[in-house]
Amino acid sequence: MINTKGNQITQFVYDEIETIGNGNCFSAKKETFWGVIDASGRIVIDFEHTEVIDSGYGFYYTKISGQKNQKIYNEFFKYLGEFPIDSIENLDKGLLLIKPHKGLNSSLLYKKDGNLLDSGFEKINRQTNFNDLLVIRKDKKHGLISRKNESYVLPCLYDAILDIRARVNDGISDIALIHQAEKKGIYDGNPKQPSWLIPLDDYQQILWLHETVFTLQKNRCGASLIRQPVSLAILNLTWLFRNLMKMVLLTHLKQTTFIPLARLASLLPPNQLRWNMLSEDYAYYFEFESRKRLLAYAKGLSRNDEQTTDELTSVHDLCVKAIAAYNARDYAKSIYYDTIASEKGYALSMNNLAHLYYNIEGFLDDDKAFYWYHKSALSGNENAMNGLGMCYKHGVGTPVDIEKALFWLNKAAEMSLAIANNNLGDLYSEDLLLPSDNDKALQYYQAAADLGEPINNWLGYLYDLKGDYEKALHYYQLGADEGIDVSAYNLGIFYLNGLGTDKNVIMAIDSFKSALDRGYPQAHIDLALIYQNETGFKDKNKVQQHIDAAKAAGLEIPEDLVAKKKGWFGF
Structure with a gap:
């Protein structure tokens, strides 16, 4: 490796070097073994692995021959053990959760140094949105872990620990409501100085x-x-x-x-x-x-009576008003209603608000789109999960992160959201952020079609690549019926060549003309070839008409058309 100044970073001792993660480290092969080096050339994972080392979200892994489990290292290159990839969850700030799986009945929580913070707990409470705290349930009791301090600030002794969404200095806080028997209290888990704000006492309500x-x-x-x-x-x-x-x-x-x-x-x-x-x-x-x-x-x-009424209206009714305003293209009013409902914690309004900030010209705001998609996704809204995945894909309000994009899109797809399946199909067929994988793309596109939202031109194309011409013909026909130009064109190819059906030149001509009507000029070339070569359809004038139209569209004329033209006119 050399840096951007041309200075040599590593010696010529590696057979292969591949960028992994965020580009700050590299998987390298030396003789028959793989390891990892950082941007300074320092070895951070020893060269003792027979398979290439790759990165996930907050961890590195390498396959173990003949096993489902893989060797796992955290983002600080500390070895954790052998686990399946889908059991790992990054809890941020260096903590990795290993969820129960075959061979492991309870969860494991690892610190940045690779040592266990805790094990044997039942679950982490996902209904919280603390800055730093994690609510842990163990033996049916609850405690608090500070991610920054990597330690318990409250042991698992309490009946319930609730996030009351308290905000301090206009930011999310770590203030929690604690229940213990008939007592309640308020605990501030600020990692700089965790303490009780209101000690446990016999309060009916706080x-x-x-x-x-x-x-x-x-x-x-x-x-x-x-x-x-x-x-x-x-x-x-x-x-x-x-x-x-x-x-x-x-x-x-x-x-x-x-x-x-x-x-x-x-x-x-x-x-x-x-x-x-x-x-x-x-x-x-x-x-x-x-x-x-x-x-x-x-x-x-100051608040007038209308504003007062709106702020005390139920979140459902506010959302209904927002949708009506959106449909009437009164986007400012829609934002007004959805913002009130969103600040009250209504996930559907959060998603709708994010959608507006993501899509509507004149109101675009990447940071707000990402913020509300994120909050709504954490509340379990599948449409927001899809939107959050697209934010990570396109870098809207956040750096591009393909691992997080896949995570959230798959979450939404698992909840039977058709558009999320189509978006995953796009990811695997675009060959930009991911290596293209036509089988995976087809799997997701077909799942979306089964849910009632087919992208017919892509389904036709992918079945065409697989050689399943009957299915390809079916989807090309559906795409052509929708008015998709390229589907109409491909339908013409199929009828002309007898793919998935008997050869039918008349149907091919109709399909190519349909593609032309929809703005697909390539069909001029195919129509010229039909009128030049197909018995019963030869017509010199039509050949010339389509060649001229193809030239006007800036298309390159195939040699066999040019050659035939010269032969007919004798020059």
Whole structure:
């Protein structure tokens, strides 16, 4: 190897060198064995493997002769063991999960140094979106692992650990709601300083409001907990509570303080508080869907009645409104409704919002498309999984990553999403990001066709390559019926040569003319050859007409047509 300055990096001792991963390391063969060298030429995986070493998402692997399992190294070149490829999952920040498979009944979690962090646990909770934390279930109890610190910050002793989607400094946090028997508490898993914000106690309910501000309910009496300095704010909840009240929720106190709800009345002018503070409705009015609305008032932001109504509308109804606006091409309104529903956690709206940012001219935003596809995909929406895969394929809002593209597209395909199967077919037939594999391409295209969304011209072409002319003819015919020019052209080839059917020159001519009508000029050449060579159809004038049209289209005229033309006209 040499670098871009022309300096030699490695000696001439390798029989082969191949780029793997992100291009920062190389699989190399020395005599009969394979190893890995980095960009400086340093050996990072020893030359002791009989098969080439390849890369997955966050790991390297090499085949073991006669076995399904493969030798696995993590991204830091630490040997982990022998496992099947499909059992490995990259949990980011250097952690690799080995899922149960034949010969392994429980999960393994490996650290960056290749040592086990834990084993024997039942599962990782996938319903969380923490920055750093992983929720582990072991022996039916839950604990927390910090990926950055590669250690448990809470042991597996708790009944439940929930992600309450608390945001701090406008970013995703590691704040979790902890349940233990009848007690609840709030734990901040920030890897720099993990700690309890609210120790476990007999709270009936804990709800996040803003940053590290929470409301608590204990013994049927509510209170507000202030964890940082906040300005005095009045929440004008006239519409929300149907003109029942206005109330002060937050104070300017600078230390952690509990304020019983009944005391809030003393902070207001007379007759402005007309709500039973001890009512069970208290919890309802602070549910997740209302938090955004409450914050807007707390920050003194103005909202008209229509905006207030929209923010308190159910996410399903908001999504319906967004779709109606989209169909009416009022894309700004569609974004407005879908954004509200998406911020409330509605996966379908997240996907629709991402689709709009990905596709609609005038509203394109790569970062937002990737963000919402990612959140919706993690929530289990198969269309978003497909969209996220395409983001990774085309580098929309993220660097191109073919491994991640394949992962998410396959996830969507496994959920019987036809377009994901077609997109996988495209990947294996394009010969750009992946080596072309016509068998895999056909497998995915056919799966999409079975789900009702065939790409007929590609199916015809791939069956044509396999020599299955009857199926190829079938799909070319379907493609031609759809108005696809190249399908009509290929149908003409089949009828002219008797592939998958009896030879039929009339049908061939009709198909070639159909291809011409749809803008496929190559058919001029084939029609000229028919009128020159086919018995019963020879016509010098038509030959010349199609040759002239082919020249006008910039096509190269075959020699046999040129030669015949010279013979007829005697020059």
